[in-house]
Amino acid sequence: MSTHHIDIEFALNGRPERHHVDVRDNAVDLLTRCGLKGARESCGQGLCGCCTIYVDGAPASGCLYPAWKLQGKQVETIEAAVAGDEPVDPVQQAFIETGAFQCGFCTPGFVMMTRKLLELHPSPTDAQIEHYLSGNLCRCGTYPEIIAAVRLAAERLAGRN
Numbered sequence: 001m002s003t004h005h006i007d008i009e010f011a012l013n014g015r016p017e018r019h020h021v022d023v024r025d026n027a028v029d030l031l032t033r034c035g036l037k038g039a040r041e042s043c044g045q046g047l048c049g050c051c052t053i054y055v056d057g058a059p060a061s062g063c064l065y066p067a068w069k070l071q072g073k074q075v076e077t078i079e080a081a082v083a084g085d086e087p088v089d090p091v092q093q094a095f096i097e098t099g100a101f102q103c104g105f106c107t108p109g110f111v112m113m114t115r116k117l118l119e120l121h122p123s124p125t126d127a128q129i130e131h132y133l134s135g136n137l138c139r140c141g142t143y144p145e146i147i148a149a150v151r152l153a154a155e156r157l158a159g160r161n
Helices: 027-033 078-082 090-098 107-120 126-132 143-157
Strands: 005-012 015-022 052-055 058-061 074-076
Touching (some): 015 027, 027 052, 052 107, 058 107, 090 143, 107 126, 126 143
Parallel strands (some): 005 074
Antiparallel strands (some): 005 015
16 A cells, blocks of 8 residues: 555535545545545635535635545535535525636636625624635626625525525
8 A cells, every 4th residue: 555545534514425535635636536526625725715615614715625534524515515405505596596607617616605604693794704705706796696695595595485
């Protein structure tokens, strides 16, 4: 066995996984090999948010998170939201209805961060939305629509709409 590989076990979207990983791989590399395409590497420097995943419930940049450090962790990706009978979750639906995307490349990261924001602040102010999502970049410039999507998702999750 090469000294550059390690066996790891972790939970991915609620199901157990076991993989043989190169110690130089990041979480996005591993998730891609698992057939998941929602977390995307864009900047490779943890600056854009396209690769946002949750590791033990906390947002993490998948491009910077070493795959081997997933050992024993709970990992959740954008794909976890579509479990069950619904085609999309309320946050995704709000993004669709407000047109909060153009190319869609950044959307999974924004949705993941929006979910966490609404978990922490169910009725966020615009300033809280802007601050919490400041680590995510949209190259198409749909920021007004993204803020509208977060507001709509917050209203729906609170049962106000």
